[in-house]
Every structure is written in C-alpha cells, then in structure tokens.
Amino acid sequence: MSEQVGTITWISGPVVRARGSRHVGMLELVEVGDERLVGEVIGLKGDQMTVQVYEETSGMQTGAPIYGTGLPLSVELGPGLIQSIYDGVQRPLPLIEEAVGSFITRGARFDSINREKKWKFTPKVKVGDEVKGGAVLGVVMETDTFEHRIMLNPDDSGSISWIAPVGEYTVDEPIAKIKTGKEEKTATMLQRWPVRRARPFVSRRGANIPLITGQRILDTFFPVAKGGAAGIPGPFGSGKTVTQHSIAKWADAEVIVYIGCGERGNEMTEVLQEFPHLIDPRTGNPLMERTVLIANTSNMPVAAREASIYTGITIAEYYRDMGYHVALMADSTSRWAEALREVSGRLEEMPAEEGYPAYLAGRLAEFYERAGYVDTLNGAQGSVSIVGAVSPPGGDFSEPVTQHTKRFIRCFWALDKSLASARHFPAINWLDSYSEYLEDVGAWWREKTGKDWLAMRNRAMELLSDEARLSQIVKLVGPDALPYTERMVLETTRLIREGILQQNATEAVDAYSSVEKQIRLLELVLYFHERGMAIVKRGAPINLIHDLPVVDTIIRAKSSVTNEEMHKFDDIQKQIDQQMGQLDAEYRS
Amino acid sequence: MSEVTVQGGQEVVGVGRIEGPILVVEGGTNVRYDEVVEIQDSRGQIRRGRVLEVGEGFAVVQAFAGSTGLSIDGTRIRFLGSALHIPVAEEMLGRIFDGLGTPIDGGPEPLTDTYRDVNGQPINPTARIYPRDYIQTGISTIDGVNTLLRGQKLPLFSGAGLPHDQLAAQIVRQATLGKVAGAPPSESEEFAIVFAAMGVKNDVADYFRRSFTESGALTRVAMFLNLADDPPVERIVTPRAALTLAEYLAYDLEKHVLVVLTDMTNYGEALRQISNVRGEVPSRKGYPGYLYSDLASMYERTGRIRTSKGSITQIPILTMPNDDITHPMPDLTGYITEGQIVLGRELYFAGVYPPVAVLPSLSRLMKDGIGKNRTRDDHPRWGAQLYAAYARTQDVRALASVIGEEELSEVDQKYLKFGRAFEREFVNQSFTENRTIERTLEIGWKLLSILPKKELTRVTLDEIAQYYRGDDAAN
Ligand SMILES: Nc1ncnc2c1ncn2[C@@H]1O[C@H](COP(=O)(O)OP(=O)(O)OP(=O)(O)O)[C@@H](O)[C@H]1O
Numbered sequence A: 001m002s003e004q005v006g007t008i009t010w011i012s013g014p015v016v017r018a019r020g021s022r023h024v025g026m027l028e029l030v031e032v033g034d035e036r037l038v039g040e041v042i043g044l045k046g047d048q049m050t051v052q053v054y055e056e057t058s059g060m061q062t063g064a065p066i067y068g069t070g071l072p073l074s075v076e077l078g079p080g081l082i083q084s085i086y087d088g089v090q091r092p093l094p095l096i097e098e099a100v101g102s103f104i105t106r107g108a109r110f111d112s113i114n115r116e117k118k119w120k121f122t123p124k125v126k127v128g129d130e131v132k133g134g135a136v137l138g139v140v141m142e143t144d145t146f147e148h149r150i151m152l153n154p155d156d157s158g159s160i161s162w163i164a165p166v167g168e169y170t171v172d173e174p175i176a177k178i179k180t181g182k183e184e185k186t187a188t189m190l191q192r193w194p195v196r197r198a199r200p201f202v203s204r205r206g207a208n209i210p211l212i213t214g215q216r217i218l219d220t221f222f223p224v225a226k227g228g229a230a231g232i233p234g235p236f237g238s239g240k241t242v243t244q245h246s247i248a249k250w251a252d253a254e255v256i257v258y259i260g261c262g263e264r265g266n267e268m269t270e271v272l273q274e275f276p277h278l279i280d281p282r283t284g285n286p287l288m289e290r291t292v293l294i295a296n297t298s299n300m301p302v303a304a305r306e307a308s309i310y311t312g313i314t315i316a317e318y319y320r321d322m323g324y325h326v327a328l329m330a331d332s333t334s335r336w337a338e339a340l341r342e343v344s345g346r347l348e349e350m351p352a353e354e355g356y357p358a359y360l361a362g363r364l365a366e367f368y369e370r371a372g373y374v375d376t377l378n379g380a381q382g383s384v385s386i387v388g389a390v391s392p393p394g395g396d397f398s399e400p401v402t403q404h405t406k407r408f409i410r411c412f413w414a415l416d417k418s419l420a421s422a423r424h425f426p427a428i429n430w431l432d433s434y435s436e437y438l439e440d441v442g443a444w445w446r447e448k449t450g451k452d453w454l455a456m457r458n459r460a461m462e463l464l465s466d467e468a469r470l471s472q473i474v475k476l477v478g479p480d481a482l483p484y485t486e487r488m489v490l491e492t493t494r495l496i497r498e499g500i501l502q503q504n505a506t507e508a509v510d511a512y513s514s515v516e517k518q519i520r521l522l523e524l525v526l527y528f529h530e531r532g533m534a535i536v537k538r539g540a541p542i543n544l545i546h547d548l549p550v551v552d553t554i555i556r557a558k559s560s561v562t563n564e565e566m567h568k569f570d571d572i573q574k575q576i577d578q579q580m581g582q583l584d585a586e587y588r589s
Numbered sequence B: 001m002s003e004v005t006v007q008g009g010q011e012v013v014g015v016g017r018i019e020g021p022i023l024v025v026e027g028g029t030n031v032r033y034d035e036v037v038e039i040q041d042s043r044g045q046i047r048r049g050r051v052l053e054v055g056e057g058f059a060v061v062q063a064f065a066g067s068t069g070l071s072i073d074g075t076r077i078r079f080l081g082s083a084l085h086i087p088v089a090e091e092m093l094g095r096i097f098d099g100l101g102t103p104i105d106g107g108p109e110p111l112t113d114t115y116r117d118v119n120g121q122p123i124n125p126t127a128r129i130y131p132r133d134y135i136q137t138g139i140s141t142i143d144g145v146n147t148l149l150r151g152q153k154l155p156l157f158s159g160a161g162l163p164h165d166q167l168a169a170q171i172v173r174q175a176t177l178g179k180v181a182g183a184p185p186s187e188s189e190e191f192a193i194v195f196a197a198m199g200v201k202n203d204v205a206d207y208f209r210r211s212f213t214e215s216g217a218l219t220r221v222a223m224f225l226n227l228a229d230d231p232p233v234e235r236i237v238t239p240r241a242a243l244t245l246a247e248y249l250a251y252d253l254e255k256h257v258l259v260v261l262t263d264m265t266n267y268g269e270a271l272r273q274i275s276n277v278r279g280e281v282p283s284r285k286g287y288p289g290y291l292y293s294d295l296a297s298m299y300e301r302t303g304r305i306r307t308s309k310g311s312i313t314q315i316p317i318l319t320m321p322n323d324d325i326t327h328p329m330p331d332l333t334g335y336i337t338e339g340q341i342v343l344g345r346e347l348y349f350a351g352v353y354p355p356v357a358v359l360p361s362l363s364r365l366m367k368d369g370i371g372k373n374r375t376r377d378d379h380p381r382w383g384a385q386l387y388a389a390y391a392r393t394q395d396v397r398a399l400a401s402v403i404g405e406e407e408l409s410e411v412d413q414k415y416l417k418f419g420r421a422f423e424r425e426f427v428n429q430s431f432t433e434n435r436t437i438e439r440t441l442e443i444g445w446k447l448l449s450i451l452p453k454k455e456l457t458r459v460t461l462d463e464i465a466q467y468y469r470g471d472d473a474a475n
C-alpha cells in the first residue's frame, strides 16, 4: 500500500533528508530505506523533505528509497493495551524479544495490539440509536475487573444500522455499523489516533479532587488534583524515579501510564518484574493489571524518545474518554527535551537557550495542556493527571526545561540534593515546593476525614518555616541561645520531618499511608506541640520534653502502625496525655 | 548480533577538505552512514576512520588516528561497507590491544571468525534480569553503605591526584560474589575483567597491569589501551570495543565480567573536540547536546539478560575537572549510572584511604541486594542510620567551628566523636584489607553505639536491643 515518495540525499544520525516532497504531508509516517525503518516527516521545503527516523540509521545509504503511508504517526487503541510494554512508537517489546532475542534490532514490525485474541463483547447500543463520536458502543473485560469501553471514533457519528450480539471478537472484526447520510461505516474494537493531536472532550472541569498517592509529603503538604499537572525536578540520585514509581504503585487512579523516556533499562525491568506481584489495595488485583508501560530507554533511538511522550499521553486520553481517572508519569521530560534539541541541532535550526530550539516552551505547554479533568464525549467524567520528572543539568533549576515547565504545572515538588545525601527521603524540599491546588482540594478532605486538613497543614508549614529561620540563628550561636518556646518549635519540627515527611518507599508499612493515617499523624504531632508549648511556657526546661518516651513512639508510628490499625493512634495520644500531664502538673503553680 | 567479514568496497582518491580529524570526501556514491573506511596516505600507510554524515556525492569522515600527514590529493579512501566490527574470542583474555582492538602485545590476531559491531544494540528491557546479587568488595564504604551488585554500573567520581586507580584495583582484586553475613566463604567465582584506558598516562596502564599480575588475575584480563599520546579520536571507539568483548564474554560465554573504563573525562573531551570541529551547536561547556545519549549508549551496556547466566558490571572512572561534580561529564554520568562513589580531597589530605566521601555517594541498586537472606536483616536500616548520623555530624562540625567544641551540647559532642571514628575506623582501611560483610556491619554498630539510643530512629528497637553496645542507659 505504500509507494516510493522520495530518495535519500543526506543522513546524519536520526535525521534524514530526501528529494521528493510532492507526495508526502507534514508529520506523515514514512518508511525509510530498504529496511523500511519507521520515520516521520518533520520538514518540507522546496523539493526536499526532512524525516526523523525512529530506528538506528547506521548503515543506511543515500540513494535509498522513502515510502509514504498517507497516515500521520498514530497509536493503536483498543483492548489489550493494559499490561503491555511498548517502545516509544508503540512497538510491543515482548514480541520483539520473542522474534529477535535479547537485543533490539531494527526493522522489527509488529501489531501494537494483538489481532488474534478474542474479547467478549457486550453491546451497549441497539439498532436505530443515534450515536455521536465517543459514544460507548459496547464493553469488554480487559482484565478480570477492568471494563474497557469500546467507543465510536470521536470523528464519526450517525445511527446504528447493525450491532454485534454478545460474543467473542477479535479487534479486527466488525462490532457495529454506523450510517451517516448515505454512507455506512464499520466500527471495530480497534482505533487509530494521531499521537500529536489531543483527543477531544466536551469541557474541562475544575480540578478539586486530590490524586491520593499515599505519599505523605505529597498528599498532606503538596497535593496534586486529579486532572492536574505536577513537576518533580531534581539532580541525579535525588529520588525522581522512586517517587514516580511510588505514585504509579499507590495512586488512586484506575489506569497508570508510565513512560520511561530516555532513562535506565533496569528501572523498566524493575517495574515489569515488581508490578505483577504487588497488589492494588483498592481492587485486590496485581498492579500490573492497571498499568501500561512505555519504555524508550536512554540507549534506544532518540527520535522515538521524542515520540514516546505523545504515545503515552494519547493512550492516557483514550482511557480518560471511557470515564476513568488516569495518572501518567513521564521520566524524564528533560530527556525528551534533549531529543528535541538533538534533532533540532541536526537540522541546524537557530538555537534559543542552551541549544534548545525556540519551540521548546510551546511543546512543553502542549504536553501539560493534555492533562485535565473533563466531561467526555459520552457524558462521563474522566481525568488525566501528569507527573513529569525534570533532570536539570547540575541540579540547577534555572535551566530552560525546569523554568518552562514551571509555567505549565501547578504543583512543584523540588528535590534537594542535601536532603538526599542525608538520606532524608523523599528528598522533597518543603520550603521550595508548592501546590496551587491546596484551596481546591480542601473541601474533599473535610468531607472525607471530617477534619480541617488545610488549617493543620498550614500550621505545620508555619512551624517548618519558623524552623528554617531558627536554624539560621542556631548555626551562628548554637541552640542554647534560643528560648525554650523556640526550642519547642524545633522539637516539633523534628517530629514533622522524621515522623511525617520522611517516608521509606522500600519498607512495606511505610510505603503507603492512607489518608486517615496521614491526617491522624499530623494531628498527633500538632497536639504534641500545643501541649508541649503550654508546658515550656510555664518554665519547664526543654530537655524534659525532648526526653519524653513518646517522642520516639511518634517518630516510629509511620512504620509501626499500619493503615488498618488506626486505633493505635489513640493509644499514642493517651501516652502524650499521660507523659505531658505529669510535666504539666509539676510545672503548674 | 550481526557478524560480518570485512571485504573491499568502493575507493575514492583525494579528499575535498581536511579540518582537524575530519575529512570531507567527495565523489563516493551511496556511502553508508556510520560505515568504516580505510584511509591511505600518500606513502601507503593505512589508518581507519568512520563516516559521520553522508550527503549526495560527499561523506564526512572522522579519522581515528587524526589527519596528520594526510594531503588533499594524495589520500585514498576505501569504504568498507559496514560499521566498525572487532573480533571477539575467549582467548582475548590475557591479551593487550590498542584502542581499536588490534593486538599490541606482540601476539597474533585473535583466531576467530566471530566479529561484532562495536556499537552494540540496546538490550530489550523485557529481556533483562533485575540485578540482585551483591559483590563483596571487602571495602566498607562500598559493601556497607553503597553496595555494588552484579549487573550494576557504578562509577568512581574522583579528582586529579586522588587514589581512584588504587581503589579500582582493590575492587577488582577483592571482588567475589557476596554471601549472607556469617556464612562461610565459598570458593570465589572469578570475574573476567575487561579494562579500557582512554587518554591516561602509561604509568596508569602500567599500574593496573602490575596489579593484575600481582593478584594473578592477568590471564583473566583483556586490556584495551588508548594512552595519552595515542590519537584522541580513537578514544571514541576504545570503550565500545571493550564493551563489545565484554558482551560476548557475558552473554555468549556466560561469564561474570567486570569492566573498568578510565578515564571517561578524556573520552568526553575527544567527543567535544570532534563536535566543535564540525561546528555543532554546543549545549553546556562546549559539549555536544547528544552527550547524554552517547554516554548512555555505553553505560547501558551493563546488566544481566534472561538467556545467559553471565553479567556485566561497569566501574567507569572519571576525574572531575576542578573537583566539580556539576561538570557535564560527572553530571550526565550520574544521571545514567546506578549511583556513584565519590572520592573527596579533604579525606585524602586527612590521610584516609580510600577517601570515599560517603554523603554524595550512592548505590541505587543496594536496596535490592541487601537485607534478610542477602546480607543481614538490619543492613538497610543500619546503612540509613549511619548516613543520617554522619550527615548530622557535618552540621555539628559547622556549628562547632562557630561556637567552639566546648559549647556544644552533650549529644552534639557525641556526634563529633562519632564522625571522627566513622572516618578513621569505617571509611579508612588499608589497601590490602578485605573486610567481610559481618565485620563491616560490626564496625558500624560499634560506631553507632557512640550515640545515645534515642538518636537512632532509623533502626528498629529490636535491632538496638540486639546490636547496640553503648553505655547509654537512657530508655
Ligand atoms: N522515598 C524513598 N525511600 C527510600 N529510598 C529512596 C526514596 N527516594 C529515593 N530513595 C533512594 O534514592 C536513590 C535515588 O533515587 P532515584 O533513582 O529515584 O533518583 P532520580 O532522581 O530518579 O535520579 P536520576 O535522575 O539519576 O534518574 C534510590 O535508589 C533510593 O536508594
């Protein structure tokens, strides 16, 4: 079906120029060279086209042909996406391994979605129904518990002239016929969608439900809303990947899309080997059964790295359109930006900052804009939340990718090298981070826990910023110079830091904190503070507070009290009452 | 993997332009991107090169040995039709090669018909086995708090004049498959060693050769040497040639291979030089924008795959220009490797060997290779506790320098004492000292016992009951 549209005239890394621009369109998918490597037209000028090639070009010759396909770079959407692992242009990595072994060779072509597998389809419309784009035609169970809603392509509409009865079908078999005027179209369970085009929806809604991640510093202190966007910048080894893995494991989303974009092979293998054995606390199923992985590691072709972000977000939008909450992790958006830079450099485009092309900011904006909480075309509500890692050179946040990202996200989790080297994890600096969703999600917390989360959270933040100020003084004159009331602040903030903010992702109990546990911990620490403050104000020396056995108990509660043992916090509160009560009595009068 | 025998190809006489190591060759037809060329100068001497860019009727070629002595008219270029391949064979262990894989020890060419593309191919993430087996190096700062696993890439970040070569040699000499603490040492499974030198002085290469000889390892080592006075451009190939052999040994012959690459900073400079000659848009400090991907294409050639029992573990060595860890070479390396061991000048001046700056050092895979049934149950928390305590020591030292040691609180004084002991007893060990994992754990607990129990919030109460040996009576 594809015909020769050009002849290669120039090759430099992933960028190829060819003569013959007449028969291709901008952003058209093409096949390059005799091996028919996948490429995309990224420039047309005079008789010349410029193509970025998604596979290694080593050994390619000038004079070799380029074939057109007439289609833009697209992903295949349909049942079977979940539990898959793809490269940046949606090639299924397990099939590549089966066919060519442990090393990825180029030119391997496979369907992204299995054509043989039969799915049990249950129709949701009947003949005569008027349907619009996005309408749910029927459903299949993609896993034991996950309902995949088969939707009419957003660009189509009409009346149902035939619908398949309940039965087993492959994704290629017709499941409905739709009549529009004189035309009749056949729908299957498989859809293609151009990755660079956002899927349509009816309207955006405000983002006021938090994406609960079970990570205390995120949920309690810097929450991201469902449909929101967060950035997590940090130097190497500060915890971007561990944090994103934690979110992928524990976030209360129904679908996770995890994009390993120019990062390590072992990290993807870790997810692949770990997720099938981890149980989703909400469904009781293995975590893998809600996860789609895109792995375009740092040593895989750089142009496919550029595409991987779009492949991932399009899959995320597809599940959103079914009415699900989807969380997308991209690790690392900096490597994606570097892929843009590399291609741009080969094209000898005029660089803007640090060699990045001038359109870097625009591309970042387009990506983060695809996050959102929406009313879908079929009347459901769904969301895509984005968490993007940023890897600034030298850990310096003033560089272009971090700076531009900040413009398009509303939640900033700033990782800090010195916290990481002291093994304070997650090494998210509480003074440099922010969330603009605080007010928006306050109501949700009140409803869910019956407590004034925002007031407590703000009180804790106030103490932490006091601590920062007091620490400056301590550095100059030592702690003894501070009055007891100020040292009480330092006692409490130690509890906040070690007992709440620090969270060990590798420890079974600590890895995930329920919302109830989070707020109860916070409440206890603040209660400790109020009582302690009252006592030192009466003149009790601070070391009496410092030496209370309950201090240690509170610090250890995060890992000694499981999410199911909430009553144990009442015991801890009693211990505070008892031990503080004694001191209180001594220093009354 | 592709295997080819190199044969003759088209030949072009004369080049259009020569700029540094870069030649622009006009007149070839349908040249292949990345293919190898033979460049013959007017006296018939042959050197090799590689195609960096092809256009209609021209090709940009990089001469590995540089362009000295080449003339516009008198140079002949023969295009060999495929990317650079080197022979690979088990008998290459015990041998010495130049930076392009040609023997320089006077011995014959390796007898084999297996040739491999030096660029390698990416390992499919689905084909990998996640590393879990730790390597006991006998060095506390590694085994204890930055454990190295088989299949990990863990660089040494060092500075000019620091003893990174000694440390690397000690690791290579002492490395054995780790055991659960207390288990009797079993026969050590020996590593095959692939050593690549890029732009280092002859004495460095000599030092390693002597060290391999003394430990009786020489027959298990293949050395690829591109020394300081060898052509810089060749350095681009040297680590790739070494890794190509390593992959063959690990994945075809199922050996455990330890790869030492030194000094990656010189590699980076060679890459920068070529990029600058070609007039590419630089990113930071003149390095090309693709430095990250280029480094990754080597560092990622580490690991284990499901179809082989073998493994590749990489220990690249980098000297940080001006001891600056944010310099693009260490920075981008750190973003790719699975942690880093950082050497510090202060400790070195204080006479500590190995001068491992513990705080900025990290092994990311450590968590998966230690703990119950691997080393000992308390190991992960013990490690976090040592880190936390040592980090606190730094703050206390800063405070002490302002208000004086005597003014410090009792607890802070104990931190000072802990910090000193940590550096002298835990970090410091001799070049020949090979500590068992239980010995390392024991030293750590001894040091933690300097601190009051209440400070030890990273370890469990049970662990304190079992291992704490301090005289702190408080709760
Ligand atoms: N929440 C956590 N709990 C325990 N350990 C953590 C946590 N976060 C980070 N770490 C530790 O920090 C190490 C580095 O984290 P990670 O790999 O996520 O860094 P990164 O920011 O992704 O680095 P890079 O940019 O190089 O990929 C981990 O291997 C782990 O040891």
Ligand SMILES: [Mg+2]
Pocket (backbone or CB within 6 Å): A240, A241, A242, A263, A331
């Ligand atoms: Mg990471």
